[in-house]
Amino acid sequence: MFYTIKWTDDGVSMIDQRLLPEEEVYHLYKDYRDVAKAIKEMVIRGAPAIGIAAAMGIAIGVEKLSDDISKEDLEKEFIKICNVMKETRPTAVNLFWAIERMKKKFYDVMEKDFKEIKKQIIEEAKKIHEEDIFCNRKMGHIGQLLIKDNWTILTHCNAGALATGGYGTAIGVIRAAWEYGKKIRVFVDETRPYLQGARLTSWELVKLGIPATLITDNMAGYFMSKGEIDCVVVGADRIATNGDVANKIGTYSLSVLAKENNIPFFVAAPVSTIDFNIKSGSEIPIEERDRREVTHIKERVIAPEGVDVKNPAFDVTPSSNITAIITEKGILKYPYEINIGKLRN
């Protein structure tokens, strides 16, 4: 098959998601700044995958430090590395969660000898990766209970193996249902401007042999109104404690259309996607990306010069539009404030 990201003795290896589905190219990163650049430029994307990449980036940054570094300089360098990682993308909270977790581990082991620090920092990054796959499988197992036989499921963007450590959140739920023998099929929004649905999700589903139908984003409402969609399952980039969900641009619109057509709307995300520091979605920063993503498809121009462009990469779906949030710790429903609160450590 393929892998999204892998720790190797030579560095961090990632499939270049910008080139899919045309080319399957893996890059090897040996410098944490290159990992940061890869996140920023979307070689790797998807909230959980970004978290894993940041952790591995930090690990490789620490690994490359000179063995005779003083504790003081080590701490300085470590903070610097973390800050570079932090600056890559603003919306997915898994990034900050992973950085915080690496920080915690660093301060736990900081007094040990440097060889041991390196070892434990690398172990922690690998553990974040392994845990993510485990959480995905658990979420899939739990979430597939919500999926009925013969259902047609709509998904948006890519919340699959490519967006995570290797199994998927929303796609994890879908593939678990498929593995349990449910005869499902999937409608995939192409997800402009970056086309994660067309390029990545349909590529994953074709590889898995799950029946997939690609549509443009503006067709989803039409198929809902025709009764051809039984539920919506999407991932998340950040969840507020009131249950509001930031996810790929267009998710909010799908939630409104699902509500209008009485279709269940599910979000699948690990607990690491919950930002326990914010009360509502209005506090989530929305990344504005380059105009070129809208005006060009690859090198091809599709808009006239002189037109203004907006390119928000995410939107916020109010919790009132969400039927359930599927996590590795169970299915969350209204009242979200209380049920999310229970997950707080």
Place this chain on the structure above:
Amino acid sequence: MFYTIKWTDDGVSMIDQRLLPEEEVYHLYKDYRDVAKAIKEMVIRGAPAIGIAAAMGIAIGVEKLSDDISKEDLEKEFIKICNVMKETRPTAVNLFWAIERMKKKFYDVMEKDFKEIKKQIIEEAKKIHEEDIFCNRKMGHIGQLLIKDNWTILTHCNAGALATGGYGTAIGVIRAAWEYGKKIRVFVDETRPYLQGARLTSWELVKLGIPATLITDNMAGYFMSKGEIDCVVVGADRIATNGDVANKIGTYSLSVLAKENNIPFFVAAPVSTIDFNIKSGSEIPIEERDRREVTHIKERVIAPEGVDVKNPAFDVTPSSNITAIITEKGILKYPYEINIGKLRN
């Protein structure tokens, strides 16, 4: 500037809308079958423009007939030409309306000598064109009354000069408001898969100097929820007598999002877009177009092989989601059944 379609002594001239905004290329068609092909392949598109093209195609078909044709053969050939035009695209009713009008004219003049028949058939096609521009200007004049100063207007697809005889329906309303000195700005949905918004509407608005912001289709809901959109104005491909509107895929979704966010939703279309033979939108045939429009952008592939594709070109917006329908005969509001009925000849 540019023109969409023009009758010339040498044939029917059209700008190739498939090549915009990169290239401004005009084609000259001297055979009615080539005009039909141009409609089918979307060299020209937009409900009113399709009607004009069909009328001109019929005119050129008749013009090219041999002068010594018998009345019987003339009628046969005329019907054949009309049938070829009818088979081009199924959803826009203006096509069938224009064909019917040409038929009526043909039978009115059929007994005259052939030179006179040719002249009158050509005149009728040119009249349909001129009347369309006149209706657009009138619609603009009437419709701009609904647009307030400083409003931001969202539009979808292209209902501009390129979709009509030369002024525009939805864009006609917008440019009339602009000509009346209202400080408006326009958000343009790119309108996948064919990108009429990105390629055509933003190109027209840039040429007109009206501030335009291009977004992907899935961003519209986000900007509505942020309070950045004051109204939606779209065109129509067919209107049922209960006020249901078939228009470019994605229009239905915008209407639901506008309703959710208490934003007025306007449709601008000439009376020729009303199909007085159907009671509701469910009777409107929805054209399914080629999968390649979704899987490729120009020659560039954006989806994996093996994925299924759906490509409905239109959807139906229920009249309950429509604040008003702007026509050249006035503004229609609820109850549509009664108010549309009054327009029946």
